[in-house]
Amino acid sequence: MQLCQDIRAGIIGRRDAQRSHDLSANLIQLWLTQFDRGELTNEEAEASVIAEYEVRIAALERKVGQLTMELDLAKKTPRMPTVNGSERSSVISGPAPAPSGGGAKP
Numbered sequence: 001m002q003l004c005q006d007i008r009a010g011i012i013g014r015r016d017a018q019r020s021h022d023l024s025a026n027l028i029q030l031w032l033t034q035f036d037r038g039e040l041t042n043e044e045a046e047a048s049v050i051a052e053y054e055v056r057i058a059a060l061e062r063k064v065g066q067l068t069m070e071l072d073l074a075k076k077t078p079r080m081p082t083v084n085g086s087e088r089s090s091v092i093s094g095p096a097p098a099p100s101g102g103g104a105k106p
Helices: 002-009 014-021 025-037 042-076
Strands: none
Touching: 002 014, 002 025, 014 025, 025 042
């Protein structure tokens, strides 16, 4: 509620509030709407912050799972042998091309 009072009084802007309190713009708008109606209580504000954090935690857990699977796959994938500094690596493998006979003749 203090944050809503500060925003309405012009002490802090919405974007500054978002950054300093790590809140989404939608949540701040919801709070301000409820605050203006006199419906916002500290318990409701805390509950909405907790719900938003739970959503973020779930998204981060999914990302960690995805990255873990990618890392496991990378560990299991056989690696190409390393090439000496003097050799050039190429996607194309096979014998070297035959030398040209001098080009086209008229």
